[in-house]
Amino acid sequence: MTIEKNLCGAEEWCKFPQLAIPAIKARVDSGAKTSAIHALNIQPFQRDGVSWVRFDVCPLQDNRKTLVNCEAPIFDRRSVKSSSGSSEKRYVIKTSIAIGDQSWDVELTLANRDAMGYRMLLGREAMSGKLIVDPDQSFALGNYSQEQLSELYVPRKSPKKGMKIGVLASNPNLYSNRRIIEAGEERGHEMVFLNIKHCYMKMDAGNPEVHYRGGKVLNDLNAVIPRIRPSMTFYGCALTRQFESMGVFCLNTAEAITQSRDKLHSLQLLFESKIDIPITGFANSPLETDDLIDMVGGAPLIIKLLEGTQGRGVVLAETKKAAESVINAFKSLKADILVQEFIKEANGKDIRCFVVDGKVVASIQREAEPGEFRANIHQGGTASLISPTADEKKIAIKAAKSMGLQVAGVDIIRSAKGPLLLEVNSSPGLEGIEGATGKDVAGLMIQAIEKKLKWKTDASE
Structure with a gap:
């Protein structure tokens, strides 16, 4: 008996009745084996002895305000290779899908697809025996207008009144800044982006002020989230300090940001707190280069500029001669440098623990590109989900506390002598960690402000 298959286009609208999702646009891709749906805040739990998973879906692209809370039994947990080539463990659910006038059960992996063009990927396993794809067509089985989508997704009720929170940064289009603003708005707060270069200060013991371009006085903020790029550290911290003097709560203080940005000072604070770090040397004179190299165990070794960030200003010297050349070159430029032992057994991997309000809320493993020695997603490295050990979590929390940071990205490397x-980082990026873990890290940052200022949502009252 021949089964009639529907002809579909390269993109189609899907429904998931059991998940209460009336419409989500899918990329139909016969080249992909599995299907995936955009999921955030993924939390496994037990119900009557059965493993379930709770997650949130934002079904409309470029819209995080429209959100559906979902629950489903866990069908499986398997390794799936992402488009970046890295493999990660994902939860799999089995649920009913409807496309056009047909419905059937499909397996869906839960993954953060915020950076993708579609919130849903329909792979060939889900299409087998049901659909034939015509890549020249789109929405062959039905389309929705914006008005119809608005009727399907009634806006959620926001809390009756929120706080006014400023994001003090340089680039409003940066993923991390956009996500923080979206997360605050989702929780009912008024979010404002404050460009550091557009702010200026009035120094007055009785009435300190921060003014914004056009003469606007910023005197009605409840909190500020500093997201200061390294090149703006001095002025950005001066502004943060000014807000503090005005009684505005700053998620990270100017003092904490300043000392975390000073690599030498931060390392001194860490070992004062009995936190293990790679053996490190620092000198201001090139005359003792040999002893400086020997004190960290010789070559190969890492050489860092104190002002470097995101992997810039970090060099691997594989021989003593190469190390001498780099050190002397940096010193001739009057650049302050650190030399550090090279942890070969790490194989170009490190762990980023994201700490918010004294807790590790998300963790990823970062892996360097082939031929690179240091994991760096800013320069093409990959990120994948990882569960840090209890010792690694303890180190991350202790390190953030030693700097005085409420929010921190703490980088740890696994060595033969234990985690180092x-x-x-006082302004850790959100894209890599939210993408790999599926967690709403930006929302947790907003919750930390709510907790500090004792502000309650309707749901918590």
Whole structure:
């Protein structure tokens, strides 16, 4: 008996009745084996002795305000290779899908697809025996207008009144800044982007002020989230300090940001707190280069500029001669440098623990590109989900506390002698960690402000 198959286009609208999702646009891709749906805040739990998973779906692209809360039994958990080539463990559910006038059960992996063009990927396993794809067509089985989507997705009720929170940064289009603003708005707050270069200050013991371009006085903010790029550290911290003097809560203080940005000072604070770090040397004179190299165990070794960030200003010297050349070159430029032992057994991998309000809320493993020695997703490295050990979590929390940071990205490397702390970042990026873990890290940052200022949502009252 021949089964009639529907002809579909390269993109189609799907429904998931059991998940209460009336419409989600899918990329139909016969080249992909499995299907995936955009999921955030993925949390496994037990119900009557059965493993379930709770997750949120934002079904409309470029719209995080429209959100559906979903629950489903866990069908499987398997390794799936992402488009970046990295493999990660994902939860799999089995649920009913409807496309056009047909419906059937499909397996869906739960993954953060925020950076993708579609919130849903329909792979060939889900299409087998049901659909034939014509890549020249789109929405062959039905389309929705914006008005119809608005009727299907009634906006959620926001809390009656929120706070006014400023994001003090340089680029409003940066993923991390956009996500923080979206997360605050989702929780009912008024979010404003404050460009550091457009702010200026009035120094007055009785009435300190921060003014914004056009003469606007910023005197009605409840909180500020500093997201200061390294090149703006001095002025950005001056502004943060000014807000603090005005009684505005700053998620990270100017003092904490300043000392975390000073690599030498931050390392001194870390070992004062009994946190293990790679053996590190620092000198201001090139006359003792040999002893400086020997004190960290000789070549190969890492050489870092104190002002470097995101992997820039970091060099691997594989021989003593190469190390001498790099050190002397940097010193001739009057650049302050650190030399550090090279942890060969790490194989170009490190762990980024994201700490918010004294807790590790998300963690990823970062892996360097082939031929590189250092994991760096800013320069083409890959990120994948990882569960840090209890010791690694303890180190991350202790490191953030030693810097005085409420929010921190703590980088840890696994060595033969145990976990070693590499660096503490006061403005950690959200894209890699939210993408790999599926967690709403930006929302947790907003919740930390709510907790500090004792602000309650309707749901918590």
